[in-house]
Amino acid sequence: MKADSSLASVVIYSPNNSGKRVYPLTRISVHCVVGQCIAYSAGMIFANPDFEASSNYGIGKDGSIGQYVPEAYRSWCTSSYDNDNRAITIEVASDIDAPYKVTDAAYKALIKLLVDICRRNDKKKLLWFGDKDQSLSYSPKPDELVMTVHRWFANKSCPGDYLYNLHGTIAAEVTKQLTGSAASVSAAAAAAAAPASSSSARKETASLSAVDHAESGYTISTKQAMAVQILLNAYGYKGKDGKALTVDGAFGVNTEYAVVQYQKKNKVPSDGIVGPVTWNLLLGSN
Ligand SMILES: [Zn+2]
Incomplete structure (x- = not known):
């Protein structure tokens, strides 16, 4: 099967999905892997049916992009039926300790992938509200995607404070590129400029964060x-x-x-x- 994104250099389809999503695509959920994986290794893990977890995409420490579940399908990633049926999920390689930093290559690949996903799905705006209730109650316009995070649905710190604090920057950068003016900011520069949130006290599990994503x-x-x-x-x-x-x-x-x-x-x-x-x-x- 062909990848949805031409940016995906690794295509390893996972049996761990529910088939076609039952709600329209309205959300994006970015996760941290809790391990500096490459797109291939995450794909190999998700390819095993016994593992019972997956994501639509994965991004490696080297910026490699893998596709594991078609965009039109529900992945098993966010511990939420409602969210995974609405979201394209992306696992990003990260450190194994808080704040679960990601490499610059991974951050840049994430921005590129998000822009690509939005373009192909006729989305012009990526939104980040930074608030669970506001995000989940918002009715996105047809050309909008709302960012949601795993920590809202499970007792986890995912996507880690590093990426969480960058969500506003990511949404703004992707929207900017979609509307024409292309400029790219490094993860380190973006992190320095991003407002720090109250740190999540929760400890991420020292493992592929997807390992406890499965409803198993x-x-x-x-x-x-x-x-x-x-x-x-x-x-x-x-x-x-x-x-x-x-x-x-x-x-x-x-x-x-x-x-x-x-x-x-x-x-x-x-x-x-x-x-x-x-x-x-x-x-x-x-
Ligand atoms: Zn997660």
Whole structure:
């Protein structure tokens, strides 16, 4: 299947979607991955049906753009039936700690992708109200998209304060480019100029933020372990039994063995534990 956006260099369709959205497209939800992934690795994780989560698009630390769910389809991303049926969802690679900073390459790719999405869907304005009630009660005009954030629908800090504080800047920049005057601002400059919001006290889960997006019974650690198993399989690592890992989220002897092999190959401490270094390495390579 062809990507909706010509900007998508990675197209890995995920089975984790509900088919055609039941409401018209009126929203955009930008998320933070909580890991410096590339578009490919996020796509590989979402491609696994057991993972039960997805997003329409993903943006890597290198600015790579992936499409995982068609724009006309509902992704499983924001922990909200009402929102995901109205929104195009975008996961952006980020640091694993608050404020979940994103790279300049990822920020620039996000702006480009948003402009592209708006153009192809006949939208002229991207709006950010910075208030949940106002955003959800607003009736967008046919040429408007409203930005919403995951933290309004779940006990999460997503999209992280770094991107959250940039939402007004992002909306203004995208709208400006849609109306003709093209100017691009770096993420760092935009962050410096953006008004700081009250910091969210919530801690983002140290894992692909999508891991607990699914409306499923999996715990976060189980989902993160599933992501690890999926990626190790994708990179060709085997368990102690010589077989591909079972994607069950159980961090058993075979998974630990494969992690140690992966760590040895990548010359990082081979303790069999997926900490920040190994997690970012798994997400950031292929
Ligand atoms: Zn999120």
